[in-house]
Every structure is written in structure tokens, then in C-alpha cells.
Amino acid sequence: MKILLIYPECEETFWNFKKVLKVLGKKAAYPPLGFLTVAAMLPDYWEKKLIDMNCETLRDEHIEWADYVFISSIIGQKHSTNRVFDRVHEIGKTVIAGGSLFTTGCEEFSHIDTLVLGESEEIIPTLIKDMENNNLKKIYSMEEFPSIQKAPIPAWDLIDLSNYNSVCIQLSRGCPFNCEFCDVVHLNGRTPRIKSKEQIIAELDSIYKIGWRAGVFFVDDNFIGNKAILKKEILPAIIKWQKENKYPFALSTQASINLSDDQKLMKMMTDAGFATVFVGIETPDPDGLEECGKYHNKNRNLLESVKRIQNMGFEVNAGFILGFDSDKATVFQNQIDFIQKSGIVAAMVGLLNVSPKSRLHDRLKKANRLIDNKNASNENTSELSDLNFIPKMDAATLIDGHLKVLTTIYSPRFYFARIKTFLREYRPKKIKPPKIRFYHIRGLVSSLWFLGIRNSGRHYYWSLLLWSIFNRPGLLPYAVGLPLGLLHFRSLAWATEYNTYYRES
Ligand code: B12
Numbered sequence: 001m002k003i004l005l006i007y008p009e010c011e012e013t014f015w016n017f018k019k020v021l022k023v024l025g026k027k028a029a030y031p032p033l034g035f036l037t038v039a040a041m042l043p044d045y046w047e048k049k050l051i052d053m054n055c056e057t058l059r060d061e062h063i064e065w066a067d068y069v070f071i072s073s074i075i076g077q078k079h080s081t082n083r084v085f086d087r088v089h090e091i092g093k094t095v096i097a098g099g100s101l102f103t104t105g106c107e108e109f110s111h112i113d114t115l116v117l118g119e120s121e122e123i124i125p126t127l128i129k130d131m132e133n134n135n136l137k138k139i140y141s142m143e144e145f146p147s148i149q150k151a152p153i154p155a156w157d158l159i160d161l162s163n164y165n166s167v168c169i170q171l172s173r174g175c176p177f178n179c180e181f182c183d184v185v186h187l188n189g190r191t192p193r194i195k196s197k198e199q200i201i202a203e204l205d206s207i208y209k210i211g212w213r214a215g216v217f218f219v220d221d222n223f224i225g226n227k228a229i230l231k232k233e234i235l236p237a238i239i240k241w242q243k244e245n246k247y248p249f250a251l252s253t254q255a256s257i258n259l260s261d262d263q264k265l266m267k268m269m270t271d272a273g274f275a276t277v278f279v280g281i282e283t284p285d286p287d288g289l290e291e292c293g294k295y296h297n298k299n300r301n302l303l304e305s306v307k308r309i310q311n312m313g314f315e316v317n318a319g320f321i322l323g324f325d326s327d328k329a330t331v332f333q334n335q336i337d338f339i340q341k342s343g344i345v346a347a348m349v350g351l352l353n354v355s356p357k358s359r360l361h362d363r364l365k366k367a368n369r370l371i372d373n374k375n376a377s378n379e380n381t382s383e384l385s386d387l388n389f390i391p392k393m394d395a396a397t398l399i400d401g402h403l404k405v406l407t408t409i410y411s412p413r414f415y416f417a418r419i420k421t422f423l424r425e426y427r428p429k430k431i432k433p434p435k436i437r438f439y440h441i442r443g444l445v446s447s448l449w450f451l452g453i454r455n456s457g458r459h460y461y462w463s464l465l466l467w468s469i470f471n472r473p474g475l476l477p478y479a480v481g482l483p484l485g486l487l488h489f490r491s492l493a494w495a496t497e498y499n500t501y502y503r504e505s
């Protein structure tokens with residue numbers, strides 16, 4: 001049996017660092033972890049080919065070669081997914097699709113031959129049998145969340161890792177919280193399921209053995225969902241492994257803000273080599289936090305929490321949302337002020353977006369406030385994206401306010417000021433510096449050329465470098481590296497600006 005696995009193109013979003021990746025000589029930020037996990041569950045005697053359209057062009061010959069075509073997508077790949085599906089059908093092949101795009105929005109994809117909804121570890125054996133007997137069903141769905149300990153080591157051999165900026169692995173699925181807008185509880189449940197320490201070490205070994213020596217992103221919904229096992233088993237095992245192997249990987253992950261309350265946990269994480277953490281802050285306004293049920297962010301000084309994490313040796317990236325019912329006209333300036341004071345350099349500010357499988361969907365449906373908009377997205381970066389609910393605030397004010405936040409925080413003046421604020425707080429753990437690689441040199445030259453010479457805000461760049469040399473000389477590599485993100489964030493702000501005016505005209 002010949003299986004073609006197609007990973008469609010990712011749209012222009014916060015996470016699509018195309019411009020930065022290009023200067024670093026990379027094609028995509030991360031490999032498609034879910035798909036590689038699925039591929040590893042298929043029989044060895046089947047032939048498999050994976051086309052990540054973010055790295056290479058999908059050609060008709062690829063599709064003609066296959067007996068079946070598998071597609072894996074999340075919401076930011078919807079338009080490319082539809083185009084791929086049409087082409088595969090024109091060529092006359094059967095499509096089997098899975099991933100969160102379909103799990104949360106399967107009604108929209110009833111034209112696809114076979115949909116696999118939810119986590120697939122317990123579905124794949126039946127799927128294989130049905131494919132071999134030519135007896136495919138329309139829908140396969142999980143009855144209950146499978147044990148994550150059944151997840152195999154991803155089939156890394158199907159991709160060229162050098163195309164990617166960072167590798168992804170996963171320790172746990174699920175999050176103990178239940179924020180109103182979030183569909184993670186539907187996708188992965190509220191009780192975090194966690195891999196064994198042997199399993200995660202085997203995964204680290206697998207990427208080490210194929211020569212990877214750079215970033216590893218733990219894609220958990222909330223890495224600290226089960227703190228007790230982390231502290232007792234997992235982190236000690238990762239610390240030991242990293243020490244034995246001389247810290248080959250710089251680790252990053254996603255966690256809730258209560259990480260800042262646990263000094264011991266933060267210390268263990270930095271000892272394990274974690275250096276970056278993405279946190280969902282959403283809004284500094286307590287009314288907004290109350291409304292979306294993000295109680296763990298309430299009744300705390302959020303700025304202090306961020307600083308505590310930075311002081312412990314993490315770069316903090318964070319997500320922010322505009323469009324809550326409680327948002328007042330001041331929300332835009334408040335978000336800007338908070339982001340600037342926090343030193344969160346990579347701040348992802350999105351519009352509220354209603355996932356069909358969230359509590360927010362149920363509430364707004366009852367209130368008749370949903371808009372049937374198949375192009376909905378939490379970012380306003382293309383004419384295909386739009387709101388999918390009626391906000392309390394006037395919609396045009398919301399869209400304009402979102403644009404104002406983006407163009408302000410991604411302006412050179414604000415961006416470089418944030419880097420300085422961050423470097424003042426940042427106390428990285430001293431780990432042997434990584435071996436200099438070609439892409440580090442490319443990064444240095446690109447930073448000097450694009451930000452120091454060609455950028456209209458170059459005086460901010462040079463002033464940051466000088467400041468760093470005199471005040472935080474040990475952090476100079478960060479003062480040179482972090483500005484590169486501006487190449488991406490500026491283009492994100494411009495795309496939003498273009499789209500806002502396109503819509504208004
Ligand atoms: C890692 C991650 C990312 C990475 C993706 C890296 C990569 N190339 O894989 C980055 C940081 C780039 C990212 C970006 C975004 N993400 Co994201 N991300 C995640 C996260 C945290 C984990 C995904 C993951 O790797 N899981 C581990 C693997 C093993 O699980 P899996 O992918 O679900 O795969 C399993 C099943 O789905 C199934 N399966 C998957 N594919 C297939 C295919 C077939 C044929 C079959 C049979 C089965 C199958 O089998 C697998 C094993 O059980 C999820 C949260 C979540 N709970 O899913 C959000 C999530 C997927 N992201 C989300 C969003 C909204 C985004 C962004 C749009 C955010 C933004 N505005 O910028 C962007 C879009 C990027 C894009 N692709 O266009 C949403 C998607 C909502 C939806 N309904 O689709 C999620 C669910 C988070 C959330 N609740 O908001 N994301």
C-alpha cells in the first residue's frame with residue numbers, strides 16, 4: 001500500500017515566521033508532529049511519503065503515486081487544505097483526514113471521504129484493517145481519550161529535519177483549566193495524560209541519534225498540568241539526560257502563569273534546559289479574565305508573575321485577546337501598556353475567535369451572537385479572515401483597535417524598548433553555549449544587515465546593542481538575535497493594516 005501524507009500550507013499567522021526563517025535558511029518553524037505520530041503507527045511494510053507543503057511543492061505525480069492520501073490540518077491551514085482536497089479528488093484518489101481542524105469542525109468537511117476525529121492511537125489499528133479490506137467508513141472517532149503512553153516515537157525519517165527551526169515533541173495532553181474560549185478540553189480533556197519518563201527519554205534519544213542539536217519545543221497544552229509527576233519523575237530524568245549529553249537541546253514549552261508561583265519547578269525546568277515559555281495572559285483586565293473563566297490569572301499581579309519567570313531564566317512569550325464583552329474603549333491602550341512593561345518581546349495579540357467546540361460557542365449561540373463565517377480567524381491578516389461573532393463593542397472599533405495595538409507594539413521604537421526591558425530582568429541559567437553553526441552566522445549577518453542597516457528604525461537597534469554592551473554584555477547574543485523577530489512581526493502588522501483598509505474600502 002502506498003500512502004501519501006500531505007501537510008498543507010500554514011497561513012500568515014503569529015506563528016508563521018516565514019521571513020525570519022528565510023534569513024536563517026530554514027523552510028518552516030516546526031515539523032508536523034501529529035502527522036509523524038500517525039505515520040509511525042502505520043505498518044512498516046506500507047510505503048510512505050510525506051509532503052510538508054511549507055517546505056516543498058506538492059505535485060500531481062505525488063498524488064498519482066499514492067493508493068491513499070492522508071491530510072493533517074489545524075485551523076490555520078484551512079484554505080490550503082480545501083485546495084489540496086479538490087486537487088486530490090480531481091485526480092481520483094481517496095482522502096483520509098485528521099487533526100484538530102476536522103475534530104472541531106467536522107460538519108464543514110462532510111465532503112471528505114474519511115474523517116478521523118480526535119486522538120488516533122486507538123483508531124489507527126481499525127483504520128488499517130478497513131483500508132486493507134477496502135471497507136473504509138466515513139467517520140472514525142475516539143470513544144475516550146487514549147493512553148498517551150500508546151503514542152509511538154514519531155517517524156522522523158519521513159522528513160528532512162534540517163528544513164525546520166525547531167523539533168517538536170509532546171510530554172502530555174490536556175489541561176486542568178477550562179477557559180471559556182478554549183477547545184483544548186474538548187480535544188484533549190481536563191485530566192492531563194502524561195508519558196512515562198522512559199518514553200520521553202526515548203524520544204529525546206531518537207532526535208539526538210539523527211543528529212539534531214538545536215531547539216526542542218514541548219507542544220503540551222499546559223506543560224505544568226501535572227506538577228507532581230513533573231517534579232518527581234520527568235524533570236529529574238530530563239536533567240540527567242541533558243547533563244549526560246552536554247545539553248544538546250534548548251527547550252521551550254507552553255504553561256499557565258501559575259508556573260511563577262513555584263520556584264522549585266522553575267528551577268528544575270531551567271536545570272533541564274528550558275529557556276522559553278509561552279503563557280496565555282489574554283488580558284490584564286480582571287473583568288475580562290473573570291468573563292473567560294481564566295481564574296488562575298486573576299487576583300495576582302500579572303506583571304510581577306511575568307518578571308518572576310524572567311528572573312528565573314525564561315524568555316516569556318504570551319498570547320493576548322481582544323474582543324471580550326467586558327472590553328472597554330481603554331482596552332487597547334491598556335494592552336499596549338501591559339505588553340511594554342512586561343518585556344514580553346513576542347506578544348501574540350489576537351481577536352477573540354469562537355471555536356465550535358468551546359463553552360463560548362454555547363453561550364454566544366444561545367444569545368444569537370454567532371456569525372456563520374467559515375473564514376473566521378483570530379488574526380486579521382488576510383481578506384479571508386474575519387470575526388465569527390457579534391462583539392459587544394462596535395466591530396469596526398474592535399478591528400481598528402486591534403490594528404492599533406499591533407502597529408504600536410511592532411513598531412521599532414516599542415519593539416526595541418521591550419527587548420531592553422526584558423534583558424534587564426532576564427537571568428539565564430549558565431549552560432555551555434551551543435556550538436556555533438552556520439545558521440547562527442546567517443542570523444548575525446542578517447540582523448546587522450536587515451535591522452542595523454536597512455531598517456528605518458536602525459538607531460533603536462544600535463542603541464540597544466550599545467546599551468547591552470555596557471549594561472548586560474553577557475546578553476549581547478540576545479540583543480542581536482531578538483530583533484530578527486521584528487522582520488516577521490512588522491509584516492504581520494502590515495498584513496493586518498492592509499486587510500483592515502481593504503475591508504473598509
Ligand atoms: C504545537 C501547536 C502548534 C504549533 C504547530 C507546530 C506543528 N507544525 O505541528 C504552532 C506553534 C506552530 C501552532 C500554531 C498555531 N496554532 Co496551534 N497548537 C499546537 C498544540 C499545542 C499541539 C499540537 C500538537 O502537535 N499536538 C501533538 C500531536 C501528537 O497531536 P495532534 O496534532 O492532535 O495529532 C493527533 C490527532 O489529531 C490525530 N491526527 C492528526 N493529524 C492526523 C491526520 C490523519 C490522517 C489521522 C488519521 C489522524 C491525525 O492523530 C494524532 C495522534 O493522536 C495544539 C493544542 C492541541 N491540543 O491540539 C494547538 C492548536 C492545534 N493550535 C491552534 C491554533 C489556533 C493555532 C494558530 C492558528 C494560532 C495563531 N493564531 O497563530 C497557529 C496556526 C499555525 C498553522 N499551522 O497554520 C488550535 C487549533 C484549533 C483548531 N480547531 O484547529 C489548537 C487546538 C490550540 C487551541 N485550542 O487554540 N500550533
Ligand code: SF4
Nearest residue numbers: 175177178179182184
Ligand atoms: S489554560 Fe490554556 S490550554 Fe488550558 S484551558 Fe485555558 S487557554 Fe486552554
